[in-house]
Amino acid sequence: MLSKAASRTASTRILPLNRVANPFSRFALPSASITTTTTTTTTPTTSTSSKISLLDSVDTHKNFHFYAQHGRAPRVLVTGSLGQLGTGLVQLMRSKYGADNVIATDIKRPTREFWSTGPFMYADVLDYKGLEQIVVDNGIDWVVHLSAVLSAVGEKNPQLALNINLNGFQNVLDLAKTHQLRLLSPSTIGAFGPSTPKDSTPDTTIMRPNTIYGITKLHMELMGEYYHQKHGVDFRSLRYPGIISADTQPGGGTTDYAVEIFHSALRDNHYTSFLGPDSELPMMYITDCLRGTVELLEHPGDTLTQRVYNLDACSFSPAQLAEEIRRQHSEDFSIGYSEPDFRQAIADSWPRSIDGSQAKVDWGWNPVYDDTSKLVAEMFKQLKPLFARQTKQQPQEHEEHRHEYRPQQAVLA
Numbered sequence: 001m002l003s004k005a006a007s008r009t010a011s012t013r014i015l016p017l018n019r020v021a022n023p024f025s026r027f028a029l030p031s032a033s034i035t036t037t038t039t040t041t042t043t044p045t046t047s048t049s050s051k052i053s054l055l056d057s058v059d060t061h062k063n064f065h066f067y068a069q070h071g072r073a074p075r076v077l078v079t080g081s082l083g084q085l086g087t088g089l090v091q092l093m094r095s096k097y098g099a100d101n102v103i104a105t106d107i108k109r110p111t112r113e114f115w116s117t118g119p120f121m122y123a124d125v126l127d128y129k130g131l132e133q134i135v136v137d138n139g140i141d142w143v144v145h146l147s148a149v150l151s152a153v154g155e156k157n158p159q160l161a162l163n164i165n166l167n168g169f170q171n172v173l174d175l176a177k178t179h180q181l182r183l184l185s186p187s188t189i190g191a192f193g194p195s196t197p198k199d200s201t202p203d204t205t206i207m208r209p210n211t212i213y214g215i216t217k218l219h220m221e222l223m224g225e226y227y228h229q230k231h232g233v234d235f236r237s238l239r240y241p242g243i244i245s246a247d248t249q250p251g252g253g254t255t256d257y258a259v260e261i262f263h264s265a266l267r268d269n270h271y272t273s274f275l276g277p278d279s280e281l282p283m284m285y286i287t288d289c290l291r292g293t294v295e296l297l298e299h300p301g302d303t304l305t306q307r308v309y310n311l312d313a314c315s316f317s318p319a320q321l322a323e324e325i326r327r328q329h330s331e332d333f334s335i336g337y338s339e340p341d342f343r344q345a346i347a348d349s350w351p352r353s354i355d356g357s358q359a360k361v362d363w364g365w366n367p368v369y370d371d372t373s374k375l376v377a378e379m380f381k382q383l384k385p386l387f388a389r390q391t392k393q394q395p396q397e398h399e400e401h402r403h404e405y406r407p408q409q410a411v412l413a
């Protein structure tokens, strides 16, 4: 095994060329690092400024137990960091802990914009040794495990979902046990099933999911709890609703319609939904999701009464969302409904609303976007300038622009 000094020197090799490679800054907490993203060499974007306001609403490091105990920032590894949630989560944690303390990984190639904000490495969650090398070489304390195959892609490709969601998670869990890492791995409303109570679904209830995604996520919850009890692994999880984001694309889930609809509203003033008008599901704006994730991740653990928490915000159906879009964006906006496909059955098996009260009691969860109108207003506030900018861009710039929306059918193909 490399000595600490040698491993620091070795790990500086992964820094992008346009960054200053100071091996000693990697473990330090520069006080400025929690207030801005000044380590980036790119021009701040709309999404960066929204992350600064999000950052203001998250506890600063002064109240944060890790700094008190260790006198430095945590070193965090993020798997699947180029997905819908990882892109923003990495930027948020880099703003708080220092850019070099957050190692972003994925099996995809990052955009130049993402690459310039801090260390990125290739890591396949199916490769235990590869992950372990990153953990050891970089002195990792915490892992946020985001790599997963979501519900719609999982139903289309169950073998892939089984492999990534079960074996990938098992690798990360074993790493957490061996190297005493804190592990946060999100779960989902998809872990519930058709026999679960549909309204205000509590944390603990009947859980008989009938999708491959739900089965693998429930397995993940139970294995995490088991490793916590048996081996003392500091496993934490949140059951997210469908996440709505302006600047990143969803990765192939059942709730993706609720992101697509905003892009179609701006482009065509019309949307054809693959879910029926009355398919009400729990939903959440992305900044609430990222803030809740960091809050649970940073929590000292003393008041946590369980390892897996429902994270609630609001609920709506396609018809209700369309009505709100008509009210706030354009009274001419129209919605149609295609013949239901396999995603309708998935949606029908999930709760209409979830109860996040235990998260509120145990660690102070408090969603900002707790009704549909606030979420819709924020989406248009974020998307309108992005759309205006995109329409002015040259095609070659467009290609690498992550705000551009790729229709979900392409993701599912």
Ligand SMILES: NC(=O)C1=CN([C@@H]2O[C@H](COP(=O)(O)OP(=O)(O)OC[C@H]3O[C@@H](n4cnc5c(N)ncnc54)[C@H](O)[C@@H]3O)[C@@H](O)[C@H]2O)C=CC1
Pocket (backbone or CB within 6 Å): 079, 080, 081, 082, 083, 084, 085, 086, 105, 106, 107, 108, 123, 124, 125, 126, 145, 146, 147, 148, 149, 150, 164, 168, 185, 186, 187, 188, 189, 239, 240, 241, 242, 243, 244, 249, 250, 251, 252, 253, 255
């Ligand atoms: N986005 C949402 O609405 C919700 C997400 N979640 C959970 O949050 C987590 C993150 O979700 P998203 O960012 O939306 O997913 P996503 O599908 O957008 O991103 C997943 C990432 O995992 C990566 N990945 C795939 N195979 C991999 C492998 N073998 N090794 C390493 N990385 C690999 C992909 O390249 C992708 O960047 C997942 O666990 C998901 O189940 C839960 C509920 C709702």
Ligand SMILES: CC(=O)[C@H](N)C(=O)O
Pocket (backbone or CB within 6 Å): 150, 151, 152, 188, 189, 190, 213, 240, 241, 242, 243, 252, 253, 254, 255, 256
């Ligand atoms: C709710 C989720 O887990 C995800 N958005 C999906 O639809 O698969």
